[in-house]
Amino acid sequence: MKNYRGGAILALLIGLGIGATYLTQLSTAGRIKGQQQDLANRTLLDVLPTDRYDNQPLAQPVVTPPVTLAHSTLLGGYLATRAGLPSAVLLHSQALGYEGSIQLLVAIDPQGRLLGVKTLRQSETPGLGAAIADWPNPWLQTFNGKSLQAPTDSSWALKKDQGQFDQLAGATVTSRSVLQAVHDALRYFDEHKAQLTGVIIDE
Amino acid sequence: MNKPLVLTRGLLLVPLVGASDSLVNALGLWLAWALISAGHGLTMGLLRSHLTAPQRLLASIVLAATLTACASLVAQAWALQTYQSLSLYIGWIALSCVALEHDDVFAGSRLPERLRLAGLFGLLMIALGALRELIGNVIPLALLAPGGFILLGLLLAARQAWTSARPPSTIEETPRP
Numbered sequence: 001m002k003n004y005r006g007g008a009i010l011a012l013l014i015g016l017g018i019g020a021t022y023l024t025q026l027s028t029a030g031r032i033k034g035q036q037q038d039l040a041n042r043t044l045l046d047v048l049p050t051d052r053y054d055n056q057p058l059a060q061p062v063v064t065p066p067v068t069l070a071h072s073t074l075l076g077g078y079l080a081t082r083a084g085l086p087s088a089v090l091l092h093s094q095a096l097g098y099e100g101s102i103q104l105l106v107a108i109d110p111q112g113r114l115l116g117v118k119t120l121r122q123s124e125t126p127g128l129g130a131a132i133a134d135w136p137n138p139w140l141q142t143f144n145g146k147s148l149q150a151p152t153d154s155s156w157a158l159k160k161d162q163g164q165f166d167q168l169a170g171a172t173v174t175s176r177s178v179l180q181a182v183h184d185a186l187r188y189f190d191e192h193k194a195q196l197t198g199v200i201i202d203e
Numbered sequence: 204m205n206k207p208l209v210l211t212r213g214l215l216l217v218p219l220v221g222a223s224d225s226l227v228n229a230l231g232l233w234l235a236w237a238l239i240s241a242g243h244g245l246t247m248g249l250l251r252s253h254l255t256a257p258q259r260l261l262a263s264i265v266l267a268a269t270l271t272a273c274a275s276l277v278a279q280a281w282a283l284q285t286y287q288s289l290s291l292y293i294g295w296i297a298l299s300c301v302a303l304e305h306d307d308v309f310a311g312s313r314l315p316e317r318l319r320l321a322g323l324f325g326l327l328m329i330a331l332g333a334l335r336e337l338i339g340n341v342i343p344l345a346l347l348a349p350g351g352f353i354l355l356g357l358l359l360a361a362r363q364a365w366t367s368a369r370p371p372s373t374i375e376e377t378p379r380p
Contacts (some may be wrong), residue, residue, distance in 0.1 A: 028279065036283065
């Protein structure tokens with residue numbers, strides 16, 4: 001007798017459990033999506049100082065991906081504007097590191113100077129190349145203010161390759177591919193400046 | 204008498220080291236654990252007498268899974284950032300509920316014992332969370348799992364020294380780590 005009643009209670013419990021989980025999922029799904037979007041925006045955009053833009057850069061794509069560059073691939077590009085004027089272009093770039101692909105977000109101001117570089121995804125060696133994922137990142141900050149013209153093309157390399165940039169200790173391949181991806185992004189910006197920053201003005 | 208509780212106490216070590224890297228995380232996980240295991244314990248208390256042993260285990264698992272799934276969804280909706288650092292340990296809560304239920308079957312339901320466990324766990328979580336957050340600013344090791352283990356060991360050693368030093372002498376001295 002106890003067996004049957006127990007079975008009925010168990011069935012009821014399972015039914016209630018499934019129902020409750022389903023209802024909770026249904027009622028929170030929208031909010032969870034919003035929260036995830038918010039968080040993604042925040043982590044993406046902290047490469048830009050908040051006073052640099054007043055639009056939703058991620059809602060304003062200016063590059064139709066993917067674009068294959070010399071050493072990397074562009075997965076997207078976004079325009080940040082302030083008071084209707086372009087203030088920065090964000091290029092989402094993917095390069096091949098030592099262990100796998102590295103995704104970077106490169107922020108460039110309308111004059112072609114680097115505002116910042118942030119690692120979005122990487123799978124480099126922990127303790128060595130994985131240091132590119134730290135934020136704020138002293139090594140990536142050495143690129144800030146640089147542009148395609150300064151330094152010159154040949155200096156856009158690691159010191160090991162007769163360039164002017166330091167590398168991350170013990171992570172030459174990682175450092176080189178990040179540097180080349182940043183250089184690629186700057187070159188792409190210079191070649192497509194009008195297309196990247198002109199969207200608002202044209203409208 | 205205390206033997207069945209070994210499993211439960213051992214399980215508590217997992218979040219004690221893993222989830223106490225900041226005060227907010229420690230407090231959040233402890234609260235979630237306290238609420239869920241209280242709900243689980245109360246409901247199982249009502250159902251227990253109507254079920255056979257295998258049914259009881261199944262009911263306990265279903266109930267724990269339901270409660271933690273709902274809690275994890277709610278946490279995602281309202282505290283996503285905290286959830287992301289704790290998501291692993293929310294599954295652990297379900298495991299802990301089932302283990303506690305298992306204990307109850309063997310040792311009998313003892314509310315004071317359960318409350319003491321919850322209080323002790325909360326106290327340790329909060330102490331470790333606050334300590335690791337404070338020390339972590341200076342020594343990053345404190346934020347990693349090994350640092351958590353070392354600090355927990357030091358806390359336990361301090362307590363041991365305090366309780367064993369008290370009876371023979373009147374000087375209460377806690378060795379500073």
